[in-house]
Amino acid sequence: xxxLVDVAKKANVSKMTVSRVINHPDKVTDELKALVYEAxxxxxxxxxxxxxxxxDKSTRIIKLCILEDIDTTEPYxxxxxxxxxxxxxxxxxxxxxxxxxxxxxxxxxxxxxTGMRQQDVDWIKNLKKxxxxxxxxxxxxxxxxxxxxxxxYKLAQLALQRGYEKLVYIGIDSKESFEYSRExxxxxxxxxxxxxxxxxxxxxxxxLAEEFIETNWKKIxxxxxxxxxxxxxxxxxxxxxxxxxxxxxxDFGVTGFDGVFLNQVASPKITTIKQSIIEMGSACGENLLxxxxxxxxxxxxVFEPKISFGGTLRD
Amino acid sequence: xxxLVDVAKKANVSKMTVSRVINHPDKVTDELKALVYEAxxxxxxxxxxxxxxxxDKSTRIIKLCILEDIDTTEPYxxxxxxxxxxxxxxxxxxxxxxxxxxxxxxxxxxxxxTGMRQQDVDWIKNLKKxxxxxxxxxxxxxxxxxxxxxxxYKLAQLALQRGYEKLVYIGIDSKESFEYSRExxxxxxxxxxxxxxxxxxxxxxxxLAEEFIETNWKKIxxxxxxxxxxxxxxxxxxxxxxxxxxxxxxDFGVTGFDGVFLNQVASPKITTIKQSIIEMGSACGENLLxxxxxxxxxxxxVFEPKISFGGTLRD
DNA sequence: GATTAACCTGTTACCGATAACATCTCAGAT
DNA sequence: ATCTGAGATGTTATCGGTAACAGGTTAATC
Numbered sequence: 001x002x003x004l005v006d007v008a009k010k011a012n013v014s015k016m017t018v019s020r021v022i023n024h025p026d027k028v029t030d031e032l033k034a035l036v037y038e039a040x041x042x043x044x045x046x047x048x049x050x051x052x053x054x055x056d057k058s059t060r061i062i063k064l065c066i067l068e069d070i071d072t073t074e075p076y077x078x079x080x081x082x083x084x085x086x087x088x089x090x091x092x093x094x095x096x097x098x099x100x101x102x103x104x105x106x107x108x109x110x111x112x113x114t115g116m117r118q119q120d121v122d123w124i125k126n127l128k129k130x131x132x133x134x135x136x137x138x139x140x141x142x143x144x145x146x147x148x149x150x151x152x153y154k155l156a157q158l159a160l161q162r163g164y165e166k167l168v169y170i171g172i173d174s175k176e177s178f179e180y181s182r183e184x185x186x187x188x189x190x191x192x193x194x195x196x197x198x199x200x201x202x203x204x205x206x207x208l209a210e211e212f213i214e215t216n217w218k219k220i221x222x223x224x225x226x227x228x229x230x231x232x233x234x235x236x237x238x239x240x241x242x243x244x245x246x247x248x249x250x251d252f253g254v255t256g257f258d259g260v261f262l263n264q265v266a267s268p269k270i271t272t273i274k275q276s277i278i279e280m281g282s283a284c285g286e287n288l289l290x291x292x293x294x295x296x297x298x299x300x301x302v303f304e305p306k307i308s309f310g311g312t313l314r315d
Numbered sequence: 316x317x318x319l320v321d322v323a324k325k326a327n328v329s330k331m332t333v334s335r336v337i338n339h340p341d342k343v344t345d346e347l348k349a350l351v352y353e354a355x356x357x358x359x360x361x362x363x364x365x366x367x368x369x370x371d372k373s374t375r376i377i378k379l380c381i382l383e384d385i386d387t388t389e390p391y392x393x394x395x396x397x398x399x400x401x402x403x404x405x406x407x408x409x410x411x412x413x414x415x416x417x418x419x420x421x422x423x424x425x426x427x428x429t430g431m432r433q434q435d436v437d438w439i440k441n442l443k444k445x446x447x448x449x450x451x452x453x454x455x456x457x458x459x460x461x462x463x464x465x466x467x468y469k470l471a472q473l474a475l476q477r478g479y480e481k482l483v484y485i486g487i488d489s490k491e492s493f494e495y496s497r498e499x500x501x502x503x504x505x506x507x508x509x510x511x512x513x514x515x516x517x518x519x520x521x522x523l524a525e526e527f528i529e530t531n532w533k534k535i536x537x538x539x540x541x542x543x544x545x546x547x548x549x550x551x552x553x554x555x556x557x558x559x560x561x562x563x564x565x566d567f568g569v570t571g572f573d574g575v576f577l578n579q580v581a582s583p584k585i586t587t588i589k590q591s592i593i594e595m596g597s598a599c600g601e602n603l604l605x606x607x608x609x610x611x612x613x614x615x616x617v618f619e620p621k622i623s624f625g626g627t628l629r630d
Numbered sequence: 631g632a633t634t635a636a637c638c639t640g641t642t643a644c645c646g647a648t649a650a651c652a653t654c655t656c657a658g659a660t
Numbered sequence: 661a662t663c664t665g666a667g668a669t670g671t672t673a674t675c676g677g678t679a680a681c682a683g684g685t686t687a688a689t690c
Contacts, residue, residue: 028668
């Protein structure tokens with residue numbers, strides 16, 4: 001490993017000058033700067049982050065707190081992590097994964113938190129390091145998320161364009177903000193057209209949605225589209241309809257939300273909201289690192305939803 | 316943050332003595348040790364890993380290299396990471412996620428690698444830091460994996476016990492070691508009973524398996540069990556059979572391999588090998604950290620497979 | 631009783647960076 | 661010509677640990 005001193009010798013300056021070239025380039029003359037840059041290049045110098053961390057009492061560690069149960073952990077977290085990791089690696093930060101089970105020790109420079117519940121608000125507010133949430137919230141934390149409301153609004157619109165006469169919303173039985181937003185998107189579209197809303201909510205498990213369809217099959221009329229708050233629920237609805245003898249997409253429409261993994265294994269593929277989770281993860285990372293360096297809030301970052309066209313809405 | 320010096324003052328010793336109590340406790344008298352421990356407890360002292368890392372030129376970073384395409388990245392990697400993270404956090408290490416796309420810079424103390432192909436053997440052998448593979452291999456790298464052969468052997472045995480007369484193996488069209496082992500497990504069971512083996516291989520996508528069933532439906536006789544190398548393939552087989560009008564589990568059996576996530580959304584649930592990926596991840600971490608500290612190879616660690624009973628084999 | 635060895639404990643230097651302070655230079659003011 | 665001060669560069673101390681060496685006791689040996 002080449003160090004500051006190596007570069008300094010090569011450039012015939014003191015190591016402090018080299019340090020300044022890196023951190024306060026405006027305080028060094030162009031002439032010396034050129035020398036130093038040249039030396040750095042020749043020696044392929046990379047700063048030792050550990051030493052830097054020691055002086056400024058930082059850790060270069062970001063904690064990713066996944067507060068949801070592992071059981072319900074959606075596969076898209078994998079993509080989230082890939083996105084986060086991409087940014088962090090670039091800045092020589094590294095990641096610690098934290099779940100409710102190993103929630104402890106160890107310092108860090110910042111947090112990315114996902115799956116927050118109301119009960120978590122207190123301790124999160126007390127954290128002494130910058131925080132970015134993955135997933136919208138109404139407690140004033142900076143966050144990165146898809147525009148959930150717009151997502152359901154668009155899907156509802158699409159279902160109408162495709163000629164379905166009734167829109168039923170299948171939601172997740174939770175008090176989280178994203179759920180309210182998705183419902184709001186549905187309701188807005190429905191109310192703009194003076195239609196009667198119909199909402200049902202379940203825990204996010206496909207078999208609950210399936211049961212719902214099967215037990216209520218007689219009451220369900222053709223030409224209905226089911227707008228689901230997740231791909232899991234959509235898969236259940238789809239299966240329920242198929243089992244009951246209904247035809248998708250001819251007589252019934254189904255849409256989901258997420259579109260990372262589940263719709264790959266459904267057949268037909270589900271028309272859903274495709275979230276570019278990797279990019280969103282990168283955004284989380286950048287947002288947080290900015291915050292760490294500038295010590296200023298970066299605000300929320302909302303991604304516009306994109307529809308991924310599957311085979312569960314007719315053409 | 317309390318430091319060595321704080322503890323030293325409190326215990327009325329030099330900081331070197333405190334350091335020794337931590338790293339070479341045999342070189343300090345019991346009397347002083349007691350004092351120091353007492354002081355450490357009172358001050359809630361935790362060593363600063365950054366400072367330690369600076370002197371021994373380590374990074375406390377482990378790189379997790381996921382060499383598979385993100386598209387085919389199975390959700391179980393999430394669990395793998397949780398397992399790894401659990402161990403690493405305990406030892407104050409942290410993780411960097413590396414994919415083929417951001418394969419670069421940054422030092423580290425060791426690697427956990429998964430999804431290795433033949434073409435990767437060379438550079439992996441050239442790595443200067445300890446390596447543990449997740450997934451069996453035949454190149455002499457230490458690894459952690461489920462006993463793939465035993466897994467398929469057991470499933471085949473189970474299918475026979477449940478009265479299926481014909482066993483068909485549906486494999487993944489790849490040259491990776493785990494695939495050979497699963498095939499070997501199937502073949503061993505089949506040959507022990509002098510049955511005729513039948514193997515088919517596809518890329519690991521459910522719709523390929525589904526197509527296979529549908530195009531060959533006429534040739535497929537009842538009382539056959541399909542032993543699949545992955546849950547994805549099993550889902551495809553299952554769907555193909557159901558679509559073609561076959562009855563599972565009455566006339567046809569289906570088994571998978573993995574059991575982390577996919578079988579949660581299948582209906583009925585697939586009888587599969589449940590891998591405790593979280594534990595395996597922890598094992599990877601421990602194996603690697605051992606290796607880093609002792610500088611000795613720790614060997615392979617093979618987990619015995621457990622069957623997760625779903626509804627795709629009859630009782 | 632002096633010598634030596636074994637064993638503790640403390641001192642110093644260092645890992646690779648940065649901040650704070652010291653020094654030096656040179657332009658502009660007096 | 662001397663003084664002043666701004667701006668550039670170098671020196672020193674520091675972050676929190678550890679290794680290597682130095683010094684001080686005590687017990688065993690002659």
